[in-house]
Amino acid sequence: MASVGDGIWHSTACTVCATNCGLEVQVDGTRITKVRGDKRNPFSRGYTCSKGLTIAKLVDHEQRVKAPLKRMPDGAYTVISWPQAISEIAAKLGGIVANHGAEAVSLLGGGGQANHLDFIYAAGFLNLLGSRRHYNTLAQEFTQKYLVNGLVFGSEGIDYEENWERSEVILDIGSNPWMSHCIQRARTVIRELAADPNRTLIVVDPRRHETAEKADIFLQIRPGTDLYFLLALVNVIVSEGLVDEAFVAEHSRGWEEARFVADLVTPVQAAALCDLKEDDIRRVARRFATARSASIRVHLGICHARNMVENCYLAALLHVITGNMCTPDGANIAVTLFSGAGALGEERPTDKTRTRLAGIAAIRGLLPPNALPEEILDAGEKSIRALIVEGCNPICSYADSHRMTEAFEHLELLVVVDPAMTEAARMAHYVLPPPVGYEKWEAAIFARGFPEVYFQLRPPVLPTPPETRQECIIYYELAKAMGLDYSSHPAFAALEQAIEAGDSAPVLTLIKGLCTLFAMTRQDELLEAGTITADGNPADEVFQALLDHPEGALLCRVDPQRNWQQVRTPDHKAVLNPPLLLDLLRGLVIPADTDFRKNPQYPFILQTGERNDYNANTVHRDPTWRKKQRESYLRMHQSDAARLGVVDGETVRLITENGQALVPALVTDDIYPGNISMPHGYGLLWKNEESGRLEPVGTNVQVLISAKARDALTGIPLHKYIPAQVHKIAG
Numbered sequence: 001m002a003s004v005g006d007g008i009w010h011s012t013a014c015t016v017c018a019t020n021c022g023l024e025v026q027v028d029g030t031r032i033t034k035v036r037g038d039k040r041n042p043f044s045r046g047y048t049c050s051k052g053l054t055i056a057k058l059v060d061h062e063q064r065v066k067a068p069l070k071r072m073p074d075g076a077y078t079v080i081s082w083p084q085a086i087s088e089i090a091a092k093l094g095g096i097v098a099n100h101g102a103e104a105v106s107l108l109g110g111g112g113q114a115n116h117l118d119f120i121y122a123a124g125f126l127n128l129l130g131s132r133r134h135y136n137t138l139a140q141e142f143t144q145k146y147l148v149n150g151l152v153f154g155s156e157g158i159d160y161e162e163n164w165e166r167s168e169v170i171l172d173i174g175s176n177p178w179m180s181h182c183i184q185r186a187r188t189v190i191r192e193l194a195a196d197p198n199r200t201l202i203v204v205d206p207r208r209h210e211t212a213e214k215a216d217i218f219l220q221i222r223p224g225t226d227l228y229f230l231l232a233l234v235n236v237i238v239s240e241g242l243v244d245e246a247f248v249a250e251h252s253r254g255w256e257e258a259r260f261v262a263d264l265v266t267p268v269q270a271a272a273l274c275d276l277k278e279d280d281i282r283r284v285a286r287r288f289a290t291a292r293s294a295s296i297r298v299h300l301g302i303c304h305a306r307n308m309v310e311n312c313y314l315a316a317l318l319h320v321i322t323g324n325m326c327t328p329d330g331a332n333i334a335v336t337l338f339s340g341a342g343a344l345g346e347e348r349p350t351d352k353t354r355t356r357l358a359g360i361a362a363i364r365g366l367l368p369p370n371a372l373p374e375e376i377l378d379a380g381e382k383s384i385r386a387l388i389v390e391g392c393n394p395i396c397s398y399a400d401s402h403r404m405t406e407a408f409e410h411l412e413l414l415v416v417v418d419p420a421m422t423e424a425a426r427m428a429h430y431v432l433p434p435p436v437g438y439e440k441w442e443a444a445i446f447a448r449g450f451p452e453v454y455f456q457l458r459p460p461v462l463p464t465p466p467e468t469r470q471e472c473i474i475y476y477e478l479a480k481a482m483g484l485d486y487s488s489h490p491a492f493a494a495l496e497q498a499i500e501a502g503d504s505a506p507v508l509t510l511i512k513g514l515c516t517l518f519a520m521t522r523q524d525e526l527l528e529a530g531t532i533t534a535d536g537n538p539a540d541e542v543f544q545a546l547l548d549h550p551e552g553a554l555l556c557r558v559d560p561q562r563n564w565q566q567v568r569t570p571d572h573k574a575v576l577n578p579p580l581l582l583d584l585l586r587g588l589v590i591p592a593d594t595d596f597r598k599n600p601q602y603p604f605i606l607q608t609g610e611r612n613d614y615n616a617n618t619v620h621r622d623p624t625w626r627k628k629q630r631e632s633y634l635r636m637h638q639s640d641a642a643r644l645g646v647v648d649g650e651t652v653r654l655i656t657e658n659g660q661a662l663v664p665a666l667v668t669d670d671i672y673p674g675n676i677s678m679p680h681g682y683g684l685l686w687k688n689e690e691s692g693r694l695e696p697v698g699t700n701v702q703v704l705i706s707a708k709a710r711d712a713l714t715g716i717p718l719h720k721y722i723p724a725q726v727h728k729i730a731g
Contacts (some may be wrong), residue, residue, distance in 0.1 A: 010461040011038055011551035013444070014052035015114035015437045016616050019181055020444050021048040022552055023055065025461055032056035032438065032462065040551040043454045047185040051616050054625040058436055059462065061622040062687065063421040065433040067467035077431065082469060082477075089430055090481035092413045093129070096386045102130030104385040108369060109136060112391030113617055114444040115437040117507050118471030120491050122390055123365075125475040128484040128492075132353040132362070133375075133384060137392055139366040143714040144309040145298055147363050151578035152316050154568035156364045158333050160319075161447065162295035164189045166329040169200045169287055169294035173226060173315075174301010174720070178210035179611035182299070184448075190214050200291070202284055204229065205301065206607070206672040207635075217284060222275040223605045223675050224721045225594050227307040229281065230314040231261060232270035236285035237321060238262035243289075244323035251564060252320050254577025261317070261585050273594045275672075289322045293329030300609060304719035308711050310588070313581045320574050326567065328560035334447035335522075335558050335566065337455045337514050356382050360715040368715030370399045370707040373407035386413040390471065393618040395423035396683055399705040399717040400658055417471060420621055423685060435460075435468045441505050448552075451560040453522075456552035457511060472507045473499075515542040518555070525556035580713075597674040602723030606656060607677045608701040609719055610635065615681035623686055623697045632698035633666040635677040636726065641667040644728050654678075655725040658706040661699045662729070676724060678704075 009024040022041025026034040035053045039046035068085040069077040096104050110122030126134055138146075142159075150156035164170060164183050170193065177186045193201050194214040203215040204226070212218045221229060237243055238259065248255050267285075271278040288294045296318060302311040316325070324330030352361040355371045356379045372394075376384045387408070395401050395408075408414055408427045416428040425431045434440070439462045448454035464470075469477075476495055479486040486492040491510055498506035519526060519538035526532045531553075532541040545553045564572050597603050614629035623630055634654055636646075646652055648667040654660060654676075663678065671677060683700025687693070704724075710717045 009036075011040065012438060012458050012461050013041075013114060013456055013552075014048060014055060015058065015112075016051045016055065016620060017181060018113065018444075018446050019044075019184060019186075020114045020446065020456070021052055021181075021184075022046075022456065023048060023052055025055075025438075027462055030462055030465075031060050038551050041456070042452075042552050042554045043184055043448050045185065047188060049181045049186075050613055050627075051181070051620075051625075054620070055438070057622045057625045058620065059438055061420075063621055065419060065421055065425070065431055066465040067433065069431040071429050082467070085430055085432060086474075086477045086481050089413070089415055090478055093386055093478070094482050096412060097129060100381075100385055103133050104383070105129055105131050105388075106133035106135060106372070106375075106384045106386070107131075107388050107390070108372060108394060109390040109392035110134070111136075111445070112437075113619055114446075115391065115442045116445040117442055117510055118391070118434075118475075119445070120510060121472040121475040121495075122388075124489050124491055125479055125484075128479055128486055128489060129482075132365075134362075134366055135369040135372050136366040137369065137397070139363060139368045139714075140370055140398060140716055141300065142298075142303055143363045143366075143368065143716055144303060144711065145312045147309060147714060148312040148316055148581065150363070151581060152313070152574050152576065153333075154570075154575070158566060158568060159447075160316075160325070160331045160333045161450070162297045162331055163293070163329055163450070164193065167291075167293045167295045167324075168198065168329070169202065169291040170297065171202045171204070171284070171288055171294065172211060172215075172297045173204045173229075173299075174305065175297050175299035176205070176207075176209040176211045176611050177297075178214070179613065200287055202287070204284075206675045207677060208670040217280070217287075219276050219280055219284070220672055222273070222594055222596075223607065223672060224306045224596065225270075225274040226302045226305060227310050227314070227588075228265045228270045228273040228590075228594075229276070230311060230318070231265035232267045232281050233285040233288065233318060234262045234314065234321070235264075235266050236282050237289045237318070240286070242286065243321045247323035248321055251325070252574040252576050253571075254575055255321070257577040258317065258582060261314070261582075264585065264588060265590065269590065273591070288318070293327065294322060294324050295319065295331040301720060304609070304716065305721050306718060308716060309581070309713055310584055313585075316574070317576060320576065325574065326563035328451070328563075332450045332560065332563050333566035334450045335453050336445070336447050337453070337518050337555070338445050339518075339521075339566075355715070358712075358715065360713070363714065368710075369394060370710060370717050371715045372398075373400070373403045373707065376407040376410055377403075385411060386415075387411055388415045388417065389424050389428070390417035393418075393422045393424055395427075396618045396700050396702060399702055399707040399710075399719070401700055401702040402659070403707060404702075417474060419468070420619075422618070422621070426685075432474055433465075433468045434471050434474065435464045438462050439464045439468070440470050441507055443511065449554075451558045453525075453555045453558060454552055455546060455555055457546040457550065459550050470507055472510075511546065512539065512543050515539045515546070518542060522556055522558070525558055529554065529556040531555050596723070599723060602657075602725055604640075604674055604676050604724040604726055606654070606704065606722040606724040607675065607720045608680060608705060608722070610677045610679045612679055615679040618681060618684060620681070621684050621686070623684070630697065632663055632678060632682040632701075634663040634726070635666045635668060635671055637671050637673040637675070638667050638669050639673050640676075640726070641665060644726060646726075646728050651729060653727040653729055654704065655727070656704045656706070656722050657709070659703040661704060663699055676726065
């Protein structure tokens, strides 16, 4: 590591969101002093958003935890040693397992944002205990898409992505990447797409947001009606003979049985249900089906709304029947260093773990965190009694914060592994601090590029605080203290060998293992790229390439024409007729009216999770990172504001079935009338400089969201469709 304040720029990456743009930083001692986009990074190429430039505040803030803490009987925390923390936690876990069984212990999290090397150790520790009670953020975001992928493409562990760089047509439904930056080089790519007369950006959303402003076609759809829009697209494509029958025959099976979905909703019906024009629906269907290439962005707008599973199935179906799945310029299944590594567990449908009360099956081996409180409070003798929370902040990230808080208070043992004193950590019996992602070796599992395969292994750019432990070490020491057979787990066995050999970065044994597997499966591509040589050790050479390029390495390019080989059905074909999905659509009841404003009790629909320049995941605790928009807001249409007598900036009372909040109104003309929207990432506790007390900064939207109003198959709450009231505050 470079000397203190020497002016050297060190390559790293942003850990605020899943895009992980490359960054360069300068450091002074234990602080990051300057940040800029890394032009050498092969996938972000110098691009970063304003949020990425604030990462210094992830490291240096007043709520950092740098030594193990134990909660005392009076509720205060005291610093304890690592041996004491490990021995006491191990003893308590062992007692709970002995008295109530291994599945009385659960893990929530594992693998924080862009810091994923701990995931296999966290999940592995739970497995060594004998528990399958693993709840994770991945099981509250795109779970229904993974469920569909398992049924259609043969594996819940794979995922496909839209192709912003090369698709002639992009259909973006319920997503605002201009603000979320959740695609590589988002604003640059959107500008290029909008400026190209041969390409078309179609945005379908209840709000005319920043991405919609750049669109060639914008359809302001009524909230909660995406299903009818997608069904109408299928109707047009089938009825007008626009199905790519040759492609369907070559790459799928079951289309004849699934074809009935084209008869469920016509453009005339959808126009009324979605509050759109029939001609616009037909125009979008024809443009998408006749384009040289096209792809659909499947994101939280339809993954957190009504009919979320059906929506994800129809998106996959539209890609296949128009010849745009697993193609060079259409949707594709990216290859990564983790491909084939089995990092995410999968089970046969008959063997899947299920939540005890609602019977929700694990997807990717993960259970939905929003079902966790009932498993603690209501499951009787089979309830969860001990919980390890790692790499997440459930009180401010998952639905129904009050119920989650109640559940945590009920636990016999709550251990939080986090570098910050989060809301969950303030309830824990023990807080175990790992280094932040800039103080340790780290990497992200997320896909980078297609057909290029990029990977960035990030060395520490700051010294590791001496009384912190990387997560892999924490789980290893707990397993050892409990007498678990950790030597049977390859990752733990390799880790122990590295520790005994005096390796200063034993977590890299995991990366070396991945390099071995990748070199075995991608030898020809690696040779062609020059990443490995014919005479060397392929695994060592791949690993060395990662060490040599901390800014990110281009490992190889795969053949985009062979992307169907990533599909894991026996014949590498899409299955278009999974009984579960077709039964959902066969049982569909088309409503006569979808105008939610006629509901006398809740005449508004609240959508949470709006993106702006000044909100982020709850890992960004220090509110001073925001130059503007320190507080939350409630976006509402000017016609609704006028009817209520509310002016811009006036505080209103927002009420849902689950809770209420006082929020300043943001009055605009860009949102669908009756639809209201709030950003996420607010409501974190921070010291009020005037009172000296910890107070929430802004509104925690999770207080307003019910964990019970959820999809039955995946357990995901309807974050984007919450019936609500808005009231002017008298006086």
